[in-house]
Amino acid sequence: MSPVAVTGLGVVSPHGDDALAMFAALMRAESAVKAVFPELPKPAAAALAPFDESRWFTKLQLAGVDRVSQLAVAAADLAMRDAGSPTDIAPERLGVFVGCGMGGAAALEAAYRGGARVPPLTIPAFMPNAPASHVAMRQRAEGPVLTYSMACASSAVAIAEAAKAVRAGEVDLAIAGGSEALIVPGVVLAWQAMQTLAGFAPDAAANAVRPFASDRSGFALGEGAAFVVLESDDHARRRGARRYASLVGWGLSCDATHLTKPHAPGQARALRAALRMAGLQPRDVGYCNAHGTATRIGDVVERDALASVWGDDLGRLHVSSTKALHGHLLGAAGALEAVITVLALHQRQLPPNAHCATIDPACQLNLVQGAMTAAPDLGAAISNSFAFGGTNSVLLFQRA
């Protein structure tokens, strides 16, 4: 069976819209997390994506298009351009697979808190499948155009589902990823109420997120969109496309135990399923881009899940959570981190696990720190995405 090739990458991220420049910024451990909304009663921090919508939309085209869809259209377009702007794909053989946790938060915020009449296009702007539909219209994708919503695993699941469709021959090319744009006061207040966001001292927002550290206190929200272009290896070769990496395995599972409390056996099931599909052993995988939300419980559970699968080989697995630097993109997190994982394989470099001065003894992992970022022998890498709702998704990439 022909492997699934990753032939295009596109991001609109807290570190900008150039995927390679974003990766370089992560390698320098530059944090995009900043204090936001000083008017709120409690300090808030988030990683906003710099974005000029006029590069992709006329003012007329922006009618009823929420920021979450704008980011998606831009990132998907960048991914397609990066894949060489393939023009010989029949529209009905082009699919779009998008993860989105919340939909158009800005449109809802304006409707609820705007203080004026509710704008007539609030519903089409808000609906969570709007990003996928806008990408489809822009790219003229007339095949399956699907939206997946499983909180923090949404876009990792979307990529896995796209790979399935490619492998099954349902599409010739898939644009797969996710978008999330919910940095608005109402949503930030809701996340603060959930008690999962990192606390931080004044002027220390950049270092607020400390995955696996003994002094970690949660995550910061991030916004952005990320997409990959997937096609069969044969198809990529025929059209002479650059192959960044191959998506050789994916594992999906559900904890089915608790809505918000993670569960190591459930995560381990997804990890094992991905390895089994790829026909790889744990020791074959050199890097894990962790879910690593820096919550007190989440990081320990993820470590336990990795330990139960990797066993004695756990020390050979280099681990980092880049959420310390780009925040938690929720529905877009899996896609952004998949792009980072693919670039780690392609560049043979491991992005650091930032802001972890003292590792929590309960999170003992071989974290990427200091000068250990070069990975000349890296052959395979995984990206973990574990969601509220219990859905676990693991993507396993191999060097092309």
Place this chain on the structure above:
Amino acid sequence: MSSLKELQDLIHEKFGIAPSELDPTASMREKGMDSLALVEFVFAVEDRFGISISDEQSNVDTLAELAAHVDKVRAAQAT
């Protein structure tokens, strides 16, 4: 007094379409304003002038027709 100039300014401000680009007697739909954009424009017109445009009238196709209707509503409100 015709509201046409004010509508042209509003459409320029909101959608970036200059008065010279949109013949007041031409179909707005043919100019790229789909039904959703038109709904949003009519909403903006209502907000700007503090008027209410009935559903039947929101189906107008040209800027001149819309201006004539806005004139009528504003005149009725002024009396």
